Amino acid sequence: MTIKPNAQAFLDMIDTHKGIIYKIANSYCKDKENRKDLIQEIIIRLWLAFEKYDPTYKISTWMYTIALNVSISFYRKEHRRHQINHSLPEVIHLYEQTEVDDTHVAIERLQLFIKELKEIDRAVMLLYLEDTSQEEIAQILGITSTNVSTKIYRIKQQLKQKFSTINT
Amino acid sequence: MKNTDILTIWKSYDQKLNENLLLNRKNAEDITKIKVRSFLTSMRPLKIFAILAGILWVVFVDTLIVLLFPVASPFFLISAGIQVLLTKLSIGVYLYQWVLIELVDIDEPVLTTQERIAHLQASTLWVIRILFLQLPVWTTFYLTQSLIESGGILFYTLQIGFTAGFTLLSIWLYRNISYENRDKKWFKLIFNGIEWNPIRKSMELLDQIKDYSTVRQ
Numbered sequence: 001m002t003i004k005p006n007a008q009a010f011l012d013m014i015d016t017h018k019g020i021i022y023k024i025a026n027s028y029c030k031d032k033e034n035r036k037d038l039i040q041e042i043i044i045r046l047w048l049a050f051e052k053y054d055p056t057y058k059i060s061t062w063m064y065t066i067a068l069n070v071s072i073s074f075y076r077k078e079h080r081r082h083q084i085n086h087s088l089p090e091v092i093h094l095y096e097q098t099e100v101d102d103t104h105v106a107i108e109r110l111q112l113f114i115k116e117l118k119e120i121d122r123a124v125m126l127l128y129l130e131d132t133s134q135e136e137i138a139q140i141l142g143i144t145s146t147n148v149s150t151k152i153y154r155i156k157q158q159l160k161q162k163f164s165t166i167n168t
Numbered sequence: 169m170k171n172t173d174i175l176t177i178w179k180s181y182d183q184k185l186n187e188n189l190l191l192n193r194k195n196a197e198d199i200t201k202i203k204v205r206s207f208l209t210s211m212r213p214l215k216i217f218a219i220l221a222g223i224l225w226v227v228f229v230d231t232l233i234v235l236l237f238p239v240a241s242p243f244f245l246i247s248a249g250i251q252v253l254l255t256k257l258s259i260g261v262y263l264y265q266w267v268l269i270e271l272v273d274i275d276e277p278v279l280t281t282q283e284r285i286a287h288l289q290a291s292t293l294w295v296i297r298i299l300f301l302q303l304p305v306w307t308t309f310y311l312t313q314s315l316i317e318s319g320g321i322l323f324y325t326l327q328i329g330f331t332a333g334f335t336l337l338s339i340w341l342y343r344n345i346s347y348e349n350r351d352k353k354w355f356k357l358i359f360n361g362i363e364w365n366p367i368r369k370s371m372e373l374l375d376q377i378k379d380y381s382t383v384r385q
Binding site for chain 1: 174175177178180181182184185186188189190191192193195196197198199200201274275276277278279280281282285365366369370372373376377379380
C-alpha cells in the first residue's frame with residue numbers, strides 16, 4: 001500500500017521533531033509501557049490535527065501545544081492502561097547508553113527533579129529548557145509573557161534548591 | 169548551580185537523544201492508516217446514551233405521576249416528583265459535559281484545554297451529589313395511608329429512623345462532596361480506588377490552573 005502524500009509529509013515532520021515528542025512523553029510518564037502508549041497517543045492526535053495545521057504558526061509551537069495537552073490529560077487514560085497488559089508496538093525507540101558518566105548522572109537528576117514539578121510548572125520548565133521564547137511559551141500555554149517570566153524564575157529557584165540539597 | 173548549568177545539562181540530553189533516538193517509520197505509518205477516535209470523542213456516545221436513557225426515565229415517571237395522580241398515595245407522588253426532578257438535573261449535567269466535549273480542542277492553548285477537560289472530569293462529582301440526594305425518596309415512595317394507620321411502634325421507629333438518617337446523610341454528602349474537601353479522610357474513603365484517580369487528578373489540575381489564572385490572557 002502506498003503512503004498518501006500528506007502522510008509522507010507527516011512522517012517526515014515526526015522524524016525531524018521526534019525529540020520533542022519523546023522529551024515531553026518522558027517527562028509526564030514514569031512507566032515504560034505507559035510512555036509507549038502516550039507517545040502513540042501524541043502521534044495519533046498530531047495526525048488527526050495535521051490537516052488543520054496552519055503553516056503561519058511555527059511547527060514546533062503547534063507540536064508542543066498538542067503534545068503537552070495530550071500528556072497533561074493522560075491521567076484520564078492512565079488508570080485504564082493498568083488493566084491492559086498487552087505490549088504496544090514502539091514508535092520512537094531510545095537506544096540506552098550503557099556507560100554511566102557524570103553527564104549521564106546530571107541528566108537523570110535533572111529529569112527526576114522536572115518530573116517532581118506540578119504538571120503546568122513542568123510544561124513551563126520544559127519549554128524554557130527547549131529554548132522557546134517567552135512569547136511562544138505564553139502562546140502555547142495561554143498566559144501572559146509577564147506571567148511566564150515570573151513562573152520561570154520561581155521554578156528555576158525550586159530546581160536550584162533541589163540541586164543544592166544533593167550538593168551539600 | 170547556575171541557570172547555564174541547567175541549560176547545559178539539557179543540551180547534553182538533547183545531543184544524547186539526537187544520537188540515540190530512532191523513529192520506527194513502519195509503526196508510525198500504521199498510525200496514519202488506522203481510523204481512530206479521540207478519547208473525548210469516544211466519550212460522546214456514552215453521554216448521549218445517558219441523556220437519552222434519562223429522558224426516557226423522566227417521561228416514564230412523569231407519565232406515571234400524571235396517570236396515578238387521582239389514586240396514588242401522596243407519599244408516592246411526592247417521592248416520584250423529587251426523584252424525577254433530580255434526574256432532570258442529572259440530565260442537565262450530562263448536557264453540560266456534552267457541550268464541554270464539543271468545545272475541547274487539543275490544539276488550543278494548554279491552560280484553556282486543560283481547564284475544560286478538568287471541568288469535564290470534575291463535573292462527574294455533581295452527578296454523584298445528585299445521586300446521593302435521591303436517597304431519602306427511596307425510603308418513602310412505598311408508604312400508603314393504610315400502612316401508616318396500621319403501623320406499630322417498631323414500624324414508626326424504623327421508618328422515621330431510616331428516612332431521617334438518609335435525609336441527613338444525603339444533605340450532608342450533597343453539601344460536602346466538593347473540590348474543597350478533597351483532602352478530607354471521609355472523601356478519600358468514598359473516592360478510594362484507581363477508577364477515581366482521574367477525578368482526583370482533575371481537581372489538582374484545577375488548583376494549578378487557578379494559580380495561573382490570576383494573570384491569564
